[in-house]
Amino acid sequence: MNDSTNDPLLDYRALRAEDPDVYGLIAREAERQKNGLELIASENYASPAVMQAMASVLTNKYSEGYPGKRYYGGNEVIDDVESLAVARARKLFGAEHVNVQPLSGSPANLAVYMALLQPGDKVLGFSLDQGGHLSHGHPLNFSGKLYTIIPYFVNKESELIDMDEVEAIAVREKPKMILAGFSAYSRSLDWRRFRAIADKVGAFLFADIAHIAGLVAGKQLENPVPICDVVSTTTHKTLRGPRGAIIMCKEKFASAIDRAVFPGVQGGPHDHITAAKAVAFGEALRPEFRTYAAQVIRNAAALAAALGERGYRVVSGGTENHLMLVDVFGSKQITGKEAEKALEQAGISINKNMIPFDTRKPLDPSGIRLGTAAIATRGCRETDMAAVAGFIDEALMERLDAARLAAIREKVAAFAGSFPVPGIG
Numbered sequence: 501m502n503d504s505t506n507d508p509l510l511d512y513r514a515l516r517a518e519d520p521d522v523y524g525l526i527a528r529e530a531e532r533q534k535n536g537l538e539l540i541a542s543e544n545y546a547s548p549a550v551m552q553a554m555a556s557v558l559t560n561k562y563s564e565g566y567p568g569k570r571y572y573g574g575n576e577v578i579d580d581v582e583s584l585a586v587a588r589a590r591k592l593f594g595a596e597h598v599n600v601q602p603l604s605g606s607p608a609n610l611a612v613y614m615a616l617l618q619p620g621d622k623v624l625g626f627s628l629d630q631g632g633h634l635s636h637g638h639p640l641n642f643s644g645k646l647y648t649i650i651p652y653f654v655n656k657e658s659e660l661i662d663m664d665e666v667e668a669i670a671v672r673e674k675p676k677m678i679l680a681g682f683s684a685y686s687r688s689l690d691w692r693r694f695r696a697i698a699d700k701v702g703a704f705l706f707a708d709i710a711h712i713a714g715l716v717a718g719k720q721l722e723n724p725v726p727i728c729d730v731v732s733t734t735t736h737k738t739l740r741g742p743r744g745a746i747i748m749c750k751e752k753f754a755s756a757i758d759r760a761v762f763p764g765v766q767g768g769p770h771d772h773i774t775a776a777k778a779v780a781f782g783e784a785l786r787p788e789f790r791t792y793a794a795q796v797i798r799n800a801a802a803l804a805a806a807l808g809e810r811g812y813r814v815v816s817g818g819t820e821n822h823l824m825l826v827d828v829f830g831s832k833q834i835t836g837k838e839a840e841k842a843l844e845q846a847g848i849s850i851n852k853n854m855i856p857f858d859t860r861k862p863l864d865p866s867g868i869r870l871g872t873a874a875i876a877t878r879g880c881r882e883t884d885m886a887a888v889a890g891f892i893d894e895a896l897m898e899r900l901d902a903a904r905l906a907a908i909r910e911k912v913a914a915f916a917g918s919f920p921v922p923g924i925g
């Protein structure tokens with residue numbers, strides 16, 4: 501980590517002098533990020549500009565409320581920061597209304613449920629063990645505790661979401677809201693069909709694009725914002741901004757959404773993060789971001805193909821976005837937990853994941869989930885994916901040999917070292 505006086509990026513001198521413990525931990529994490537291959541599908545590298553906005557005096561301010569309607573004085577600059585973030589997000593996604601205050605994806609979703617539903621109302625959501633998110637109805641999450649969640653599934657043969665079944669369930673259950681979105685599904689969603697089904701049964705249509713927002717912003721996937729009533733997204737995954745979230749909606753839901761965020765769920769917004777969101781939206785509005793989003797998808801397709809050539813079964817046969825599920829147990833009799841551990845020892849970060857209709861348990865499932873958003877930010881291209889698949893395969897084959905895994909880790913570090921991490925080098 502660079503901390504010299506002419507540091508073009510972040511200046512860490514004060515932190516190092518005052519708190520060498522925390523400085524040391526951050527430096528260690530920077531090394532880890534630099535030497536490893538980051539294939540966790542929900543992760544990315546924020547730019548130095550995004551990080552500098554986060555590390556700013558804006559963190560000092562309280563600004564409960566919205567621009568022009570605050571409960572504290574001294575918000576004339578913060579009002580401009582928030583208005584800028586809103587204007588850029590509206591332009592990026594073609595949204596009628598945007599709330600940029602949600603602290604993260606889960607609280608954003610809590611606000612959406614609060615705005616549109618009463619406790620106990622029925623929600624149709626993608627089954628969690630097939631790719632949905634905790635906030636789409638996990639029994640220990642607010643969503644599963646407060647609302648009646650009816651799951652929909654993928655087709656057992658195609659492993660694609662079965663839209664005819666979604667329609668049949670919606671007609672039978674008459675949900676108040678249909679939730680379309682995922683954390684582990686490698687295919688595009690049919691937003692228009694979801695809209696038609698929601699209209700047929702009189703349900704709100706809520707899209708959670710936490711994973712794919714950057715691919716939508718980069719114009720590589722269809723934008724659900726004009727089609728859905730409400731759309732939430734995190735800002736730190738493919739969108740490559742600070743850790744946080746936003747909610748977009750049609751004008752008629754604007755005041756309900758705003759009231760649900762504040763005072764419904766949150767107190768003061770994190771204004772330094774709002775500024776960093778504005779920076780990230782500014783970056784995503786540039787033509788280079790389209791190139792980036794296209795590269796992410798090409799890398800994912802190439803990685804899925806390269807793993808397929810090595811005998812790994814990719815769920816649904818491939819990917820149309822940045823992520824894929826690989827059935828390591830079905831292909832190679834390696835459990836997801838074993839695979840995660842071996843790859844970690846080899847310097848490759850992924851996560852174990854259930855595959856659809858998994859016969860194994862969540863803590864040691866049949867699959868792993870991989871994504872290419874982070875490595876594309878480092879400059880990896882589709883031609884690099886054969887090497888990445890090679891490292892993965894080698895580590896999985898040598899999973900019981902700690903010395904071999906350590907040797908692979910060296911090779912991975914050398915490979916990763918040729919692709920700079922923003923802000924670290």
Ligand SMILES: *Cc1c(COP(=O)(O)O)cnc(C)c1O
Pocket residue numbers: 542604605606607609632633635681682683708709710711734744745
């Ligand atoms: C990551 C994710 C979230 C939640 O994000 P946090 O910021 O971790 O709370 C919500 N929905 C989906 C679909 C996600 O993938």
